[in-house]
Amino acid sequence: MLKIKQETKIKQLYNQRGGKGNSTMLRYFIWTIGCQMNKAESQQIAGCLDSVGYRAAISFSNADLVILNTCVVRQSAENKVLGTLGLLKGLKNKHPHLQILVTGCLVDSDTQELKRRFPHVDLLFKPGDYPELIAWGQKQGIPIQQRLLGYARNDVRVASSPCALIPIIQGCDNFCSYCIVPYRRGREVSRPLGEIVREVEELVRRGIKEITLLGQNVDSYGHDLPGHPDLADLLNALSSIDDLLRIRFLTNHPKDINLKLIDTVASVNKVCEHLELPVQAGDDDILRAMRREYTMERYRELVPTIRRKIPQISLSTDIIVGFPGETEEQFEHSLSLLKEMRFDVVHAAAYSPRPGTIACREYQDNITAEVKKERLDKIEELQAAIASEINSQLQGKEVEVLVEGRKKGKWFGRSRSNKLVFFEDAGDWLGQLARIQIEKTSPWSLKGEVKK
Ligand code: SAM
Ligand code: SF4
Numbered sequence: 001m002l003k004i005k006q007e008t009k010i011k012q013l014y015n016q017r018g019g020k021g022n023s024t025m026l027r028y029f030i031w032t033i034g035c036q037m038n039k040a041e042s043q044q045i046a047g048c049l050d051s052v053g054y055r056a057a058i059s060f061s062n063a064d065l066v067i068l069n070t071c072v073v074r075q076s077a078e079n080k081v082l083g084t085l086g087l088l089k090g091l092k093n094k095h096p097h098l099q100i101l102v103t104g105c106l107v108d109s110d111t112q113e114l115k116r117r118f119p120h121v122d123l124l125f126k127p128g129d130y131p132e133l134i135a136w137g138q139k140q141g142i143p144i145q146q147r148l149l150g151y152a153r154n155d156v157r158v159a160s161s162p163c164a165l166i167p168i169i170q171g172c173d174n175f176c177s178y179c180i181v182p183y184r185r186g187r188e189v190s191r192p193l194g195e196i197v198r199e200v201e202e203l204v205r206r207g208i209k210e211i212t213l214l215g216q217n218v219d220s221y222g223h224d225l226p227g228h229p230d231l232a233d234l235l236n237a238l239s240s241i242d243d244l245l246r247i248r249f250l251t252n253h254p255k256d257i258n259l260k261l262i263d264t265v266a267s268v269n270k271v272c273e274h275l276e277l278p279v280q281a282g283d284d285d286i287l288r289a290m291r292r293e294y295t296m297e298r299y300r301e302l303v304p305t306i307r308r309k310i311p312q313i314s315l316s317t318d319i320i321v322g323f324p325g326e327t328e329e330q331f332e333h334s335l336s337l338l339k340e341m342r343f344d345v346v347h348a349a350a351y352s353p354r355p356g357t358i359a360c361r362e363y364q365d366n367i368t369a370e371v372k373k374e375r376l377d378k379i380e381e382l383q384a385a386i387a388s389e390i391n392s393q394l395q396g397k398e399v400e401v402l403v404e405g406r407k408k409g410k411w412f413g414r415s416r417s418n419k420l421v422f423f424e425d426a427g428d429w430l431g432q433l434a435r436i437q438i439e440k441t442s443p444w445s446l447k448g449e450v451k452k
Pocket of ligand 1: 074179180181216251252253278280318320349350353354
């Protein structure tokens with residue numbers, strides 16, 4: 001009944017605004033860049049809009065409502081956001097009824113300044129600031145409610161994938177010197193353990209088989225909650241949900257990850273053997289300037305401990321090259337670390353000064369763009385060789401894949417150790433566990449055949 005009323009309301013709005021195309025529904029388009037947290041928040045907003053009667057559009061130009069979920073972690077991401085905002089300015093000139101909302105890390109506390117720069121934007125709201133979105137919706141007559149944006153929402157469609165992203169802790173208390181995130185996402189706030197369990201139970205009832213728990217630093221989970229449950233406690237609680245097959249989480253912090261968590265990954269069967277453990281640099285002086293609060297000695301002890309306790313573990317890391325003052329020798333330390341650790345995946349990025357951060361205030365960005373590019377290329381070349389060797393060891397082996405969808409005529413999914421696997425088969429494998437015999441490997445993915 002509620003749903004019918006909401007759809008009628010949306011149809012009325014559609015008529016008032018002279019909506020597009022032949023449809024009698026208002027359409028939304030969500031443009032998302034950046035981290036998994038942004039993707040999770042976009043999914044939440046999409047689910048909410050679906051449930052109040054909006055329909056997803058296939059592009060900006062088919063939409064009545066556009067939401068940009070932005071990232072400004074590096075200048076390159078910010079440039080894409082600014083480019084898209086420019087494009088939308090033109091679109092709004094042509095279609096004045098188009099509504100544009102902006103969220104994500106572009107939105108800082110000074111929304112007045114952003115409004116001045118982007119007068120064509122109807123609403124700017126900070127990541128996760130749903131009360132702002134709801135208040136705006138009320139003014140427009142769009143019946144967005146907290147209940148629909150909240151977790152454990154029960155009348156929202158689940159996307160066709162069997163995998164769901166679940167934010168468990170918002171914000172970050174760490175203030176790494178280069179990073180803008182704590183300034184845009186605020187301090188850490190954990191979600192109550194029971195609330196997360198109820199949300200996952202509901203999602204599993206609607207067909208979800210794998211969850212990824214998200215936080216800028218999942219090792220901080222629970223420190224601000226009564227009784228201080230931690231991530232290991234949460235993993236144990238979630239693992240007792242019947243029909244939930246796999247649990248992942250990211251990102252860990254090398255200064256905080258502890259033995260209790262490592263032992264839990266080793267012993268709880270539903271928790272997949274994969275960790276994202278960003279090192280950022282292989283040199284103690286650079287790590288100090290980055291304010292990472294661990295040393296190479298700590299990292300060099302941690303990784304073998306993890307590998308001893310969880311022999312099947314796959315490890316990903318993040319590296320920044322060209323941090324202010326990084327000498328050739330210090331960069332070589334990062335390269336040697338990668339050779340020594342042999343990570344499965346390395347996300348490498350060139351240092352990008354972010355106004356407002358400690359590094360941007362205190363250090364000169366004195367490594368040229370050419371040198372940063374050379375260093376990035378060296379890392380990528382080395383890592384491609386390492387990943388190629390690691391993955392080639394899977395040739396002829398059988399891996400279990402949870403099938404997430406189809407791309408270019410092939411099924412794809414991930415192994416427990418987070419390897420992307422493709423296979424061809426006429427059957428309907430969506431959401432199924434498939435045993436795949438690996439026939440071909442590359443640094444980035446695997447290809448195989450179903451074992452029936
Ligand atoms: N919380 C995670 C951690 O502790 O590493 C990562 C979150 S951060 C948003 C994602 C990645 O972006 C970082 O691991 C880092 O490598 C990269 N990054 C953040 N700020 C950057 C900057 N100013 N320049 C280049 N890369 C940056
Ligand atoms: Fe940024 Fe450091 Fe927090 Fe990660 S831990 S989000 S890099 S401040």
